[in-house]
Amino acid sequence: MIDIKGLYKNYGSHQVLKNLNLTIPAHQVVAVIGPSGSGKSTFLRCINGLEEMTQGKITVNGHEIDANASKKVWQKAIYAIRQETGMVFQQFNLYPHKTVIENVTEAPIVVKKMQKEKAYTIASALLKRVGLSDKENVYPSQLSGGQQQRVAIARALAMEPKLMLFDEPTSALDPELVGEVLKVMKSLAEEGMTMIIVTHEMNFAKNVADRILFMADGVIVEDANPKAFFKRPQTNRAQQFLQQVTEF
């Protein structure tokens, strides 16, 4: 479903991603972990073109983006990918001037030109699914962080994506609100959604993910099965990291 070849990303002379190569099959749940500054978020944002890669090729659902392609070809592919890819951000990024349900209906109406009634029906169902039926007509500022993030997930799902990208979805939340968001994500995983999750929630990665990518300094240091990875990481870098996040 996703195929990444020779992905490089530079900011000026600083190399953030160095030659990433991997394939992610449909329905796989991938947790990307690693120290901050390792390029996890940049990697995620290259997949839907929020970051332009410096070199390489990414194919998502048959749409190919190539760093060497012309701007026009690149744009066309990236629009196609984004319509099939949902993204959830650390800071939620809900539209503050729109109500909860309008946040969810916005993209289907504007991008897919969906009928309003149909979009609202779908949005209602999604909000029910994330447990926020009673909040349809309030504004995002009236919600807690956990509720906002669940709306953001519903907003992403409204486009009926084949792939979901999560960029540290629980890092900005108060500890007691993390669980409600992870629960929604877990149910998505169980339904077979293809997911790439950049996270610091090690327990979630261990229990929900099918695959761990451990990144450091712009490279994938380990690409492993979660149980194996958390039991016995193969590299020093990963051992060190796991020690630091679990020890206190």
Next chain:
Amino acid sequence: MDLVLENIPFLLKGAYYTLLITVVSMFFGLIIGLLAAIARIKGNRFVRNVARAYVSIIRGTPPLVQIVIVYYGLVDYGIELGPLTAAYIALSINIGAYVSEAFRGAIQSVPKGQTEAALATGMTEKQAMRRIIIPQAIRYAIPPLGNTFVGMLKETSLVSVIAVTELMRSAQLLVAQYYVYMPFYLSIGIMYWLMSNSY
């Protein structure tokens, strides 16, 4: 004082033109300003530079000069505008430059995450701008636009030089007729002040 009261209808008519010119120029200025702001933020290099030059020239020259260029200067090229039309054109272009700066600041104060969220759902840059960024930017722009509006109201007095009988020129005509200055100028001062504080 009696003279003023006697001529109040005439002054009110002047005030009406002052308000009319303000509102019309502000309306077109808002459109020009929004386009110029978007041009400066999203345009390619050429468009950006054109918009930047426009803002720089307009803000760097006196409005009085702009008005006489539009009204008298264009005659040299065979373009003869009526005084009121010339006033609308000159002031709309003038105010557009200030409005564009207000909008530009407002657009840039909308967090980057908003654009990213919109783009991530598949919107084009244009859709994100229209549906997500501009509605939020307008809220940020309201306080500076209020100042610009009041500034415009006062600036309209300059079009008295091209024989538009707005409030300033109304007073000048009355002065010429009765040979007293203070009552008329004081009255229109008060009228400007009242209008500036009640928008």
